[in-house]
Amino acid sequence: MREIMFVQAINEALREELKRDEKVFIMGEDIHTGVFGQTRGLFEEFGGERVRNTPLAELSFTGVGIGAAMGGMRPIVEYMFSDLVLLALDQLANQAGKLRYIFGEQINFPVTFRTMNIGGGAAGQHSDSAVSYLMHSMGLKIIMPSTPYDAKGLLKSAIRDDNPVVYFDEAKLMMRKGEVPEEDYTIPIGKGDIKREGKDVTVVAVGFAELLAESAAEKLAKENISVEIVDPRTIVPLDEEIILNSVKKTGRLVVCIDEQPVSSFTSEVAAIVADKGFEFLKAPIKRVARENVPVPHSAIMENYVVLNEDKVIKAIRDVL
Amino acid sequence: MLSNDDLKWMYRMMLLMRESEEKAIMLSKKGELPTLLSGSGEEAIPVGICASLHPDDYFQPHHRGMSDGLAKGLDPKLLFAECYGKPAGICKGKGGNMHIADFQHGNIGIYAILGAGLPISTGVALAQKMQKTNRVIVAMIGDGGSSEGTFHESLNMAAIWKLPIVYVVQNNQYAMTTSVSDAISVKDISDRAKSYGIPGATIDGTDVLAVYETVYEAVERARRGDGPSLVECKTMRWYGHHSGAGDDEQMGWRYRPEGEAEKARENDPITKLEKYLLDKQILTEKEAEDIKQSVKKEIEDAVTFAKSCPDPKPEDALKGLFTE
Numbered sequence: 001m002r003e004i005m006f007v008q009a010i011n012e013a014l015r016e017e018l019k020r021d022e023k024v025f026i027m028g029e030d031i032h033t034g035v036f037g038q039t040r041g042l043f044e045e046f047g048g049e050r051v052r053n054t055p056l057a058e059l060s061f062t063g064v065g066i067g068a069a070m071g072g073m074r075p076i077v078e079y080m081f082s083d084l085v086l087l088a089l090d091q092l093a094n095q096a097g098k099l100r101y102i103f104g105e106q107i108n109f110p111v112t113f114r115t116m117n118i119g120g121g122a123a124g125q126h127s128d129s130a131v132s133y134l135m136h137s138m139g140l141k142i143i144m145p146s147t148p149y150d151a152k153g154l155l156k157s158a159i160r161d162d163n164p165v166v167y168f169d170e171a172k173l174m175m176r177k178g179e180v181p182e183e184d185y186t187i188p189i190g191k192g193d194i195k196r197e198g199k200d201v202t203v204v205a206v207g208f209a210e211l212l213a214e215s216a217a218e219k220l221a222k223e224n225i226s227v228e229i230v231d232p233r234t235i236v237p238l239d240e241e242i243i244l245n246s247v248k249k250t251g252r253l254v255v256c257i258d259e260q261p262v263s264s265f266t267s268e269v270a271a272i273v274a275d276k277g278f279e280f281l282k283a284p285i286k287r288v289a290r291e292n293v294p295v296p297h298s299a300i301m302e303n304y305v306v307l308n309e310d311k312v313i314k315a316i317r318d319v320l
Numbered sequence: 321m322l323s324n325d326d327l328k329w330m331y332r333m334m335l336l337m338r339e340s341e342e343k344a345i346m347l348s349k350k351g352e353l354p355t356l357l358s359g360s361g362e363e364a365i366p367v368g369i370c371a372s373l374h375p376d377d378y379f380q381p382h383h384r385g386m387s388d389g390l391a392k393g394l395d396p397k398l399l400f401a402e403c404y405g406k407p408a409g410i411c412k413g414k415g416g417n418m419h420i421a422d423f424q425h426g427n428i429g430i431y432a433i434l435g436a437g438l439p440i441s442t443g444v445a446l447a448q449k450m451q452k453t454n455r456v457i458v459a460m461i462g463d464g465g466s467s468e469g470t471f472h473e474s475l476n477m478a479a480i481w482k483l484p485i486v487y488v489v490q491n492n493q494y495a496m497t498t499s500v501s502d503a504i505s506v507k508d509i510s511d512r513a514k515s516y517g518i519p520g521a522t523i524d525g526t527d528v529l530a531v532y533e534t535v536y537e538a539v540e541r542a543r544r545g546d547g548p549s550l551v552e553c554k555t556m557r558w559y560g561h562h563s564g565a566g567d568d569e570q571m572g573w574r575y576r577p578e579g580e581a582e583k584a585r586e587n588d589p590i591t592k593l594e595k596y597l598l599d600k601q602i603l604t605e606k607e608a609e610d611i612k613q614s615v616k617k618e619i620e621d622a623v624t625f626a627k628s629c630p631d632p633k634p635e636d637a638l639k640g641l642f643t644e
Binding site: 025049050054055057059060061062063064065066067068069070071072073075090091094095099100101102103104105106107108138139141162163 | 378409410411412413414415419421422423424428429431433436438439440441442443444445446447448450451453469470473474476477480639640641642643
């Protein structure tokens with residue numbers, strides 16, 4: 001099968017969905033290219049009505065997306081990077097996630113929100129992940145893929161879903177290559193994937209953390225440590241079954257994501273396994289995430305704060 | 321041009337809304353309904369707006385507009401069933417008086433985060449333009465909500481994209497207890513239209529005919545593809561922020577001069593329209609009385625219906641967040 005980069009997989013998914021359904025359109029700041037070229041060429045192909053550049057107004061262009069979904073369209077709303085999502089929190093958490101429920105199911109909201117966690121010397125306001133802020137709110141599905149194949153299939157599912165879906169990319173994955181079929185396919189939202197089979201320890205990892213888990217597992221294999229990598233791919237709804245089944249097999253759990261640790265994805269997975277899989281555990285659960293400070297500008301300090309391979313390896317050793 | 325039937329519809333609709341608001345306040349004071357915001361005295365604005373809209377146009381009511389949806393076709397029975405938290409209510413008892421929405425009639429709902437409805441309405445307008453439906457939306461906001469960032473962001477986007485939307489400010493002089501003079505830098509909120517290069521007008525919000533004429537012109541302009549307008553309707557709140565609070569004070573904090581509410585009641589939009597219709601001989605005293613009686617009965621029936629509907633099961637609370 002052909003191999004393409006993550007960023008190309010996203011571009012293909014957007015292009016194919018814009019082509020497939022004329023109700024689909026995309027809007028956001030500097031959408032002509034996207035920061036990493038994820039929307040490159042779409043404006044030229046589909047025009048400014050359907051590839052709509054917006055003013056700097058995250059809160060309200062989020063609302064415009066919600067309203068356009070209400071009015072019969074299937075919008076994709078892009079935020080240049082994750083920190084900007086916080087500007088739109090009312091529209092995401094109070095409106096998009098709640099309105100179907102509040103209005104007694106009179107209407108659905110087929111809207112996709114996309115953003116990217118960046119970083120790389122970008123400091124405290126261009127490096128965050130907004131995953132856990134939104135995970136805490138209600139009524140939003142949340143996706144965070146780790147491979148080009150998952151990215152394309154899940155993005156298509158998000159766009160075709162009749163619920164609001166938030167889809168997270170990470171800059172560190174944009175150049176990751178992987179096999180992606182030429183033909184149309186989707187991946188169900190809410191279904192995890194075993195990325196590597198193993199028997200000694202379960203590593204639950206999403207997004208960039210999955211890539212680190214793979215390289216960590218490769219190194220540890222040389223010491224005869226067998227790591228099983230479970231990638232939930234979707235954070236809400238979470239595939240609890242695939243996680244619990246793996247922990248049942250290995251008896252050990254490390255949970256990883258490249259974001260702040262408090263009230264987060266890692267806390268939630270740890271709590272679920274402690275609640276529903278306590279009898280499987282042979283060691284305490286380890287969470288691997290960022291240090292709980294803003295991401296600093298200095299590369300030396302940034303590398304220390306964010307998720308890295310050493311942290312993943314150390315956590316795995318700790319539970320063995 | 322309004323026909324005599326249209327004028328009588330306006331008169332009846334304002335009475336129907338007034339009766340709903342007053343009944344709801346009475347039920348709230350009796351403890352049958354939770355506290356709520358009353359829109360009494362401000363009926364001319366939603367009625368003037370809805371008279372200018374087509375049945376398939378969209379409408380986003382004001383926060384203080386529990387009964388605004390009636391003017392867009394909502395059945396009072398479904399309104400009161402909602403207020404009583406019944407599954408038969410328009411929002412299945414999940415939204416209540418602060419979230420009355422009626423999508424079948426194009427009412428996209430009341431939003432309890434002030435200003436949050438503006439970008440959503442703007443998005444509905446964008447969807448109409450993209451699908452070339454020829455439909456228009458009127459989005460309402462209060463004087464308080466007009467200071468939210470969404471007001472600026474939405475009007476700017478609607479203006480650059482020439483969207484089929486009309487923003488109507490229901491300026492009742494107070495955002496809860498904060499007077500417009502403490503919160504707004506311009507004399508007329510419609511002055512802000514200049515910032516977006518769109519038309520702005522300030523009118524008497526107790527004159528339903530003025531509301532109709534101004535909003536109708538703005539709606540048709542939007543329908544022609546000429547973009548948004550901003551209409552400010554000046555009016556006065558009759559009651560305090562919510563039922564249970566004093567008319568002029570809240571928690572002992574007096575925020576408006578004594579007598580102001582009484583003065584507002586002397587400028588009743590319904591009395592003014594009634595006088596006009598009687599003077600022009602469009603309506604007789606007898607007809608007016610018959611309409612008042614039929615409105616009373618309609619709301620009485622709605623309340624009886626609402627009370628008779630079955631209660632929800634507690635676990636119904638867990639349904640409806642996502643669609644399959």
